[in-house]
Amino acid sequence: MTLEQFNEAIQIISVQHSSTVKINSPRGNFVGDLGVTNFRLHVIKSVPAVIKDLAAAGFSLSMTEDGLFVDKY
Numbered sequence: 001m002t003l004e005q006f007n008e009a010i011q012i013i014s015v016q017h018s019s020t021v022k023i024n025s026p027r028g029n030f031v032g033d034l035g036v037t038n039f040r041l042h043v044i045k046s047v048p049a050v051i052k053d054l055a056a057a058g059f060s061l062s063m064t065e066d067g068l069f070v071d072k073y
Helices: 003-015 048-056
Strands: 020-023 041-045 060-064 067-071
Touching (some): 003 048, 048 060
Antiparallel strands (some): 020 041, 041 067, 060 067
8 A cells, every 4th residue: 555545544544533453564574665665554443434434435455364454456
């Protein structure tokens, strides 16, 4: 996810209170360019409106062991 996409997702999530997210967790043991040119975002806890709003904005959502992975293609 690019910086602009990451900021858009954070803005959507931050509208609703009581959300918990994990930012830039490594994939396996690989960090790569996390936080520089590549960003990762997992939603751990949120209200259903966050999921609805992310999907409506064109984000891809998939459940992983780290939480709900948010990406945009």
